Amino acid sequence: MLVPLTLVAITVLILIDSWPALTTFGLSYFTTTEWDPVKLVFGAAAYVYGTLVTTVIAVLLATPVAVGAAIYLTEFAPRPVRAPVAYTIELLAYIPSIVYGLWAIFVMVPVMRSVVEPGLQGTLGQLPVIGKLFSGTPIGLDLLSGGVVLAIMILPILMAVSREVLLAVPPTQREAMIGLGATRWEAVSRAVLPYARPGIIGGAVLGVARAFGETMAVTMVVGNSSRDITGSLFVPGYTMASAIANQFVEADSELYFSAIVEIALVLLFVAVLVNAVARALIRRSIADRPAGAVV
Amino acid sequence: MKKPLIASILAFATLLAACGGSPPAATGTPGTTASAASADPCGVPVKGKCPTEAQNVTGAGATFPGPLYTKWIDQYNQLTGVQINYQAVGSGGGIKSFTDKTVDFGASDVPLTDAQFDAIAGGLYMVPMALGSVVPTYNVPNVTATIKFSPEALAGIYLEQIKKWNDPKITAENPGVTLPDLAITTVHRSDGSGTTGVFTDYLSKISPEWKTKVGSATSVNWPGGVGGSGNAGVAGAVKNQPGTIGYVELIYAIQNKLGYGVVKNAAGKYVDASLDSTTKAADAFVSPDFGNLKGQQAKLSITNSANADAWPISTFTFLLLPKDFSDKAKGLAILRFAWYGTHEGQSFAKDLGYAPLPSAVQKAAEDVLKTITSGGAKLLKVNS
Numbered sequence: 207m208l209v210p211l212t213l214v215a216i217t218v219l220i221l222i223d224s225w226p227a228l229t230t231f232g233l234s235y236f237t238t239t240e241w242d243p244v245k246l247v248f249g250a251a252a253y254v255y256g257t258l259v260t261t262v263i264a265v266l267l268a269t270p271v272a273v274g275a276a277i278y279l280t281e282f283a284p285r286p287v288r289a290p291v292a293y294t295i296e297l298l299a300y301i302p303s304i305v306y307g308l309w310a311i312f313v314m315v316p317v318m319r320s321v322v323e324p325g326l327q328g329t330l331g332q333l334p335v336i337g338k339l340f341s342g343t344p345i346g347l348d349l350l351s352g353g354v355v356l357a358i359m360i361l362p363i364l365m366a367v368s369r370e371v372l373l374a375v376p377p378t379q380r381e382a383m384i385g386l387g388a389t390r391w392e393a394v395s396r397a398v399l400p401y402a403r404p405g406i407i408g409g410a411v412l413g414v415a416r417a418f419g420e421t422m423a424v425t426m427v428v429g430n431s432s433r434d435i436t437g438s439l440f441v442p443g444y445t446m447a448s449a450i451a452n453q454f455v456e457a458d459s460e461l462y463f464s465a466i467v468e469i470a471l472v473l474l475f476v477a478v479l480v481n482a483v484a485r486a487l488i489r490r491s492i493a494d495r496p497a498g499a500v501v
Numbered sequence: 502m503k504k505p506l507i508a509s510i511l512a513f514a515t516l517l518a519a520c521g522g523s524p525p526a527a528t529g530t531p532g533t534t535a536s537a538a539s540a541d542p543c544g545v546p547v548k549g550k551c552p553t554e555a556q557n558v559t560g561a562g563a564t565f566p567g568p569l570y571t572k573w574i575d576q577y578n579q580l581t582g583v584q585i586n587y588q589a590v591g592s593g594g595g596i597k598s599f600t601d602k603t604v605d606f607g608a609s610d611v612p613l614t615d616a617q618f619d620a621i622a623g624g625l626y627m628v629p630m631a632l633g634s635v636v637p638t639y640n641v642p643n644v645t646a647t648i649k650f651s652p653e654a655l656a657g658i659y660l661e662q663i664k665k666w667n668d669p670k671i672t673a674e675n676p677g678v679t680l681p682d683l684a685i686t687t688v689h690r691s692d693g694s695g696t697t698g699v700f701t702d703y704l705s706k707i708s709p710e711w712k713t714k715v716g717s718a719t720s721v722n723w724p725g726g727v728g729g730s731g732n733a734g735v736a737g738a739v740k741n742q743p744g745t746i747g748y749v750e751l752i753y754a755i756q757n758k759l760g761y762g763v764v765k766n767a768a769g770k771y772v773d774a775s776l777d778s779t780t781k782a783a784d785a786f787v788s789p790d791f792g793n794l795k796g797q798q799a800k801l802s803i804t805n806s807a808n809a810d811a812w813p814i815s816t817f818t819f820l821l822l823p824k825d826f827s828d829k830a831k832g833l834a835i836l837r838f839a840w841y842g843t844h845e846g847q848s849f850a851k852d853l854g855y856a857p858l859p860s861a862v863q864k865a866a867e868d869v870l871k872t873i874t875s876g877g878a879k880l881l882k883v884n885s
Contacts, residue, residue: 240722242721243718243719243720243721243722244715244717245716245722311737315741316741319741343684343686345742346742425730426734430727430728430730431725431726431728442727448691451692452691453692455594455693456591456593456594456692457720458593458597458614458617458719459614459616459617
């Protein structure tokens with residue numbers, strides 16, 4: 207009883223505090239990028255954009271790695287290594303995000319700037335259309351770096367969920383496929399993975415939720431600049447959570463403060479929505495299927 | 502201004518945490534001497550314990566003077582046994598907590614806005630406590646000489662109009678220095694900060710375009726560049742990335758051995774940034790009517806000082822005190838502490854990287870402290 211009440215209380219508080227911004231800016235809050243604490247004009251489009259872009263990069267990079275690791279650990283790895291390796295990957299989830307941030311700023315950013323980003327510019331950057339993503343001077347503190355840090359941070363939860371879902375696939379699924387003469391890989395790709403797909407998607411959605419709210423590590427590498435949206439990944443960006451963390455303390459006028467609380471409102475709304483979707487997908491995968499069903 | 506609910510709750514929570522976690526007051530070392538016997542023990546200069554002052558006082562505000570205030574608090578505690586909690590939450594946070602009355606005193610590096618003055622019931626005084634300054638730091642490969650910046654060049658760089666290090670506006674001021682054909686990336690503070698307040702206040706004074714396009718505040722809408730969190734974030738970005746320019750507090754640059762550039766001051770001279778040239782910036786300070794600061798905030802700003810030996814990007818850091826304390830005992834403790842800080846405390850300033858107040862400003866601070874009342878009666882008694 208207490209928990210839902212807390213959620214309601216938080217929502218009400220945030221609504222009250224964000225009311226001045228909600229009524230002053232209305233929809234333009236989501237469609238404009240001008241965020242000017244001096245002139246008191248606030249549009250959060252650049253923050254929303256930065257959050258979406260870093261999250262998409264993170265999920266695109268982390269999902270194949272996480273699912274691959276989960277498949278290896280449940281289907282192919284020698285039994286004695288399965289638990290220790292899985293445990294080690296899950297351990298990544300317990301590293302404080304500030305530590306990821308420090309590592310990123312001292313180790314990852316220099317590599318991104320001097321190796322990865324020039325490399326991308328020299329290859330994919332030469333292609334039409336896609337090339338636009340990689341235009342500009344590589345500075346390492348940009349949307350791409352933010353996305354890569356997030357990818358590393360959501361990897362453990364994605365891997366853990368995928369592994370649980372794969373373990374929950376009834377052995378009869380594999381046995382039936384192998385009994386039909388399939389190789390192990392065919393059994394995995396044709397019987398196990400389709401069965402587990404909703405759960406894996408659920409894990410990815412949970413990763414999205416984590417990426418949305420992640421603050422410290424991203425703030426340290428994303429560049430924190432809400433310039434116009436250019437379409438390139440090599441420009442400094444800003445995420446919603448970073449904007450709150452950076453500006454909350456010094457928000458010295460009512461409207462400014464309220465505009466920042468409105469970011470929190472959007473984040474809360476998205477987090478609840480994403481979690482609900484993820485839960486529904488995972489439940490469908492694990493519980494609702496009768497044992498032994500063949501897809 | 503309506504009290505933001507979340508802010509109040511958070512401030513209250515941190516207050517509780519701070520109170521709960523504070524170390525017990527140091528006992529012993531009574532500073533009282535026989536010679537002070539005839540003087541009022543609660544008067545100033547502070548010589549020892551005062552039976553009628555509060556034993557626990559809380560303040561919050563600017564991070565920049567944090568180390569200095571901590572030193573004063575420790576010294577004052579040894580003298581009087583009074584425990585002062587100062588939370589370095591940032592200038593904006595200090596103003597907010599002071600307005601919400603969740604702390605007994607506030608602190609800020611930047612003057613309050615008109616709206617902020619209006620929000621404070623009963624009015625307040627801003628008392629200058631020490632001085633600090635901001636310096637440009639940069640990373641230009643293969644340049645060992647100190648780069649000189651004219652005000653126009655600095656504003657042009659941060660307006661993203663000067664895009665290369667070998668732009669004529671920069672090279673003209675640096676004869677004999679070969680500057681590379683390298684793109685400039687500007688770095689600014691991403692968190693709201695008094696440092697940004699001072700820097701943008703300076704740019705607003707020397708560039709009309711900056712004033713209309715961007716303006717000055719603890720957070721502004723930067724024309725471009727990269728944001729780093731804290732002095733460390735800015736310095737880190739500059740250190741790692743060739744072609745960058747950023748701004749940090751002078752003490753941060755000195756303590757971390759960062760190279761920094763020089764900026765031409767209002768008299769047209771290039772003066773090295775130092776504690777002395779920072780104090781010089783306050784020499785031209787004309788004391789405003791401290792009892793009626795609203796609308797006179799510009800007078801509290803000492804950027805672009807007219808003094809020929811001044812570092813142009815300098816600032817006061819202020820304590821925020823109510824004009825009339827509702828709690829007499831707390832008021833007395835705070836005023837005695839502020840007196841201690843602006844007098845004996847100034848001797849610690851240089852060692853900690855702060856510029857001490859010039860004597861004229863110290864006198865102005867004295868006058869303000871003597872004016873403050875509780876229930877209409879003046880609080881501070883000066884022992885001769």
